[in-house]
């Protein structure tokens with residue numbers, strides 16, 4: 554019998570928790586206008602110049618006491634980062650050279666990381682860069698699923714979908730990075746397409762699909778039921794076709810749907826421990842606190858590449874924990890584990906200028922996911938024990954699973 558995976562969840566990122574992530578916002582421009590994109594201030598004007606990148610690298614490499622991490626992830630983001638491939642190449646060469654010259658521990662342990670829309674992936678300059686840095690790169694291409702789901706959201710400024718232009722680059726990407734994962738996002742309009750989209754991404758050869766629901770106030774009555782039905786159908790497909798043995802979908806994980814003990818008081822994500830730098834050299838605790846990501850609030854900077862991090866501005870971000878951001882309801886929630894939040898989104902959506910108010914618009918969607926997830930694991934365990942007929946489908950005549958505590962033990966809790 555095949556070994557049952559501990560969980561079907563996002564693959565752990567390289568050196569997770571042990572690497573300093575430094576995000577260069579190389580451009581605020583992108584060829585697409587995805588409807589759910591949090592980057593509201595796209596523009597061609599704000600692009601990084603090399604001097605800003607150089608000052609940032611010099612500062613990080615100089616301050617070893619302040620940045621004692623074992624490894625570094627030099628992360629490039631936009632907009633669409635590959636629009637600035639010449640600049641990225643120059644920044645990467647400089648980082649490598651300085652790490653070597655300083656005999657810095659990061660020289661043996663670094664990655665260049667990219668989240669891209671994939672449109673420029675096959676271009677000569679991008680391919681030359683990949684070949685040059687092959688052993689130190691991770692690249693995620695965002696594709697949302699089937700053509701109709703992808704094209705309904707990921708569109709060019711004229712409204713045309715981008716599916717065909719991205720999919721043509723997937724074979725090369727998967728040949729170069731066979732374990733590559735994609736990131737997909739679900740909002741209200743694409744709920745009916747979840748199952749077909751994940752199945753489609755698997756069929757394209759992508760083995761790991763990291764997918765999440767948006768945090769904003771978009772959910773309508775009945776969305777949780779539809780979401781749950783889609784996830785149950787997806788669970789059936791995965792298990793009936795034994796895709797659980799080879800593929801990963803982040804919707805299903807053994808670690809979600811449990812109460813969280815008082816001792817687990819971490820922030821969901823690394824905002825504040827990471828560093829983002831924009832084209833002017835201003836530092837932010839994460840790209841989601843940079844002005845171009847915010848719809849309702851001003852940017853929250855924590856210093857700049859010339860003067861370094863201002864500890865007084867950083868301190869409030871280091872105090873962001875589950876407890877300082879969550880309501881009593883969330884702290885006492887029976888299914889809290891895996892219920893995510895984005896600290897930048899919280900800040901943008903709060904009705905006052907605070908970074909400590911957790912937005913909970915996803916509450917009923919998370920509970921729907923917990924019910925479907927319980928079904929997934931129960932069905933998987935029964936299949937592996939040869940008892941498939943015993944698994945009740947959520948919402949079937951025997952009683953809905955609302956409010957039931959799923960019979961699954963936590964394996965581990967992870968940030969985003």
Ligand code: SF4
Nearest residue numbers: 883886889892913916
């Ligand atoms: S948002 Fe809802 S599901 Fe998530 S922890 Fe809070 S109460 Fe629980």
Ligand code: SF4
Nearest residue numbers: 822824839895896897
């Ligand atoms: S969850 Fe939001 S604030 Fe946290 S690291 Fe991700 S984008 Fe940044």
